[in-house]
Every structure is written in C-alpha cells, then in structure tokens.
Amino acid sequence: MNHHADHDDFAFEPVEGLPELPPQGEEILWQGRPDWWTLTKESMNLKWVALYFVVLALWRFGTMVDQVNFATAFAASMPLLILGGIVLAMFMLVGFVQARATVYTITNRRVAMRIGAALTVTLNLPFSQIGRADLALRRDGTGTIALDLTDDDTRLSYLVCWPHVRPWVLRRTQPALRCIPDAERIAHMLGEAAEARVNTPQIARRTAAKPSAVAAE
Incomplete structure (x- = not known):
C-alpha cells in the first residue's frame, strides 16, 4: 500500500499538511482541522x-x-x-494542541493526514486503498469520517494514530478525519473525488518489443 509515515517533527512543509509538493495533476480539494472542543469532549470523555x-x-x-x-x-x-x-483543564489543553497540530487534506487522488503533536506522522491514503468511508454526523454539523482500508497487510497503530481513529475499533484500526466542521459536505466531496479517481482509466506504459532479425536463407 502507498502508505507513508514521516516522523520528522521539524521537516519543512512546502504545502502545509503535506510532506512534499503534490505531483503534477494532483489538486488539493480541501484542508481542515478538527474542532478542538468537540475533539476534546469526545476523545477525552470529558463528561465522564x-x-x-x-x-x-x-x-x-x-x-x-x-x-x-x-x-x-x-x-x-x-x-x-x-x-x-x-x-x-489539562485534558482541554491536550485536545487544543492536538487539533492545532493536525491538518487533514483531501486531494483528487488521496487523503493525507498530518497528525500528532509530540510525534508528527503523515499518512498518505490513496483512494484505491480506501474501501469505505463512514460518516458519523452530530447535530451541530461536526462529524467524523472513518476510512476502512482495503489492504489487509497494512496495520496502523491505534495508539500512534489516536485520537484520529474510529473509536474502539482496535482489531483493524480505521484512520479518521475526526470532529471536522461541515462534515456532511466534506464527506460528499470525498465520495465524489474517490469515485471519479477510481473510475478513471489508468494507462500503463510499456516498452514495445524490438523486432527480431531473421537471417535470410
């Protein structure tokens, strides 16, 4: 799977949230962060x-x-x-820092997630490796989009990705765009971009075989 993890906290980002410039033909459709208060309430279980x-x-x-x-x-x-x-107060500070350190990116080819405050990790998730995207929508319009990956050989660490995961799904970690504002619109945009990308014919290039010489008899 085209899964990329970048562990350099101080790496220069040519585009915020991405470890390198998008290749030719790739366009950024949306970038955003979690709503810090919603993320804190959910991931830290503040009410309990x-x-x-x-x-x-x-x-x-x-x-x-x-x-x-x-x-x-x-x-x-x-x-x-x-x-x-x-x-x-400590939990709220952690939630605020986590949200500010996060950048979610949707392009016409992939979902990228720059996550982590102390240990920065960038996940690149091509649409071809995303089997399903599930939206959990709240009354205030924020929501979480969980990504179910199709590659069984890929194992993401729940602890490394937390809180940017589908809660309590431990056996097969599902990375998630967590507690984002206007989540229904973003989910619709993601679905359209992924469908367009997956249905685009891919042209494979190969070198034509050289004609063999036949000796005249």
Whole structure:
C-alpha cells in the first residue's frame, strides 16, 4: 500500500499538511482541522471525567455531613472538585494542541493526514486503498469520517494514530478525519473525488518489443 509515515517533527512543509509538493495533476480539494472542543469532549470523555470527580466529592460530603457540620463537610469535598477542574483543564489543553497540530487534506487522488503533536506522522491514503468511508454526523454539523482500508497487510497503530481513529475499533484500526466542521459536505466531496479517481482509466506504459532479425536463407 502507498502508505507513508514521516516522523520528522521539524521537516519543512512546502504545502502545509503535506510532506512534499503534490505531483503534477494532483489538486488539493480541501484542508481542515478538527474542532478542538468537540475533539476534546469526545476523545477525552470529558463528561465522564467530570462526573467521576463530582461523584467522588458528593460521596466525601455524604460520609462526613453526619459527623461534622455542613460547612466542614463541604470544605472537605472541595479539594476533589478542584482536582477535577485541574484534570479537565489539562485534558482541554491536550485536545487544543492536538487539533492545532493536525491538518487533514483531501486531494483528487488521496487523503493525507498530518497528525500528532509530540510525534508528527503523515499518512498518505490513496483512494484505491480506501474501501469505505463512514460518516458519523452530530447535530451541530461536526462529524467524523472513518476510512476502512482495503489492504489487509497494512496495520496502523491505534495508539500512534489516536485520537484520529474510529473509536474502539482496535482489531483493524480505521484512520479518521475526526470532529471536522461541515462534515456532511466534506464527506460528499470525498465520495465524489474517490469515485471519479477510481473510475478513471489508468494507462500503463510499456516498452514495445524490438523486432527480431531473421537471417535470410
């Protein structure tokens, strides 16, 4: 498979999000990033993390309110809420940095994904190697487009690609354009470009055989 990974964090990008200039005939149709807030909420499970610390604080308050006065019990539960706030702030910072470091690119030939904040990786996924694209759309218009690859020999690391993957699909990692705005329009554009590319006849060139010389008798 034409799968390319570039691990140089400081490599010069002639075009943002691409490790090299597109070859002749290739056109960039769209480039974008995840919505950082949606990405953070989904990939970091912010609601469950917040609920966890709230439940801990309530449990602490409930176990102490029968033994001490209300103010003392409330003061004893506050450190858990403060700790929860710090954890949530750290998660939001990670989500923001991840989104800003990401560039998704759709051309008339492939999907390219420059992902990773600490370890930068660029995935080049030709349309011919994408079997299906599944759209998960949200009410606010953001959505995730998961790419099911046809090459069984290609194994992408879930941890290396996270959070730019289809959640909880571990056996066969599906790279994904995660939490992008206007996702329905982008998915439609991707489908049209992929269909046009796959249906374009490919002309293979080969060198014509040289005529053999036959000795005259």
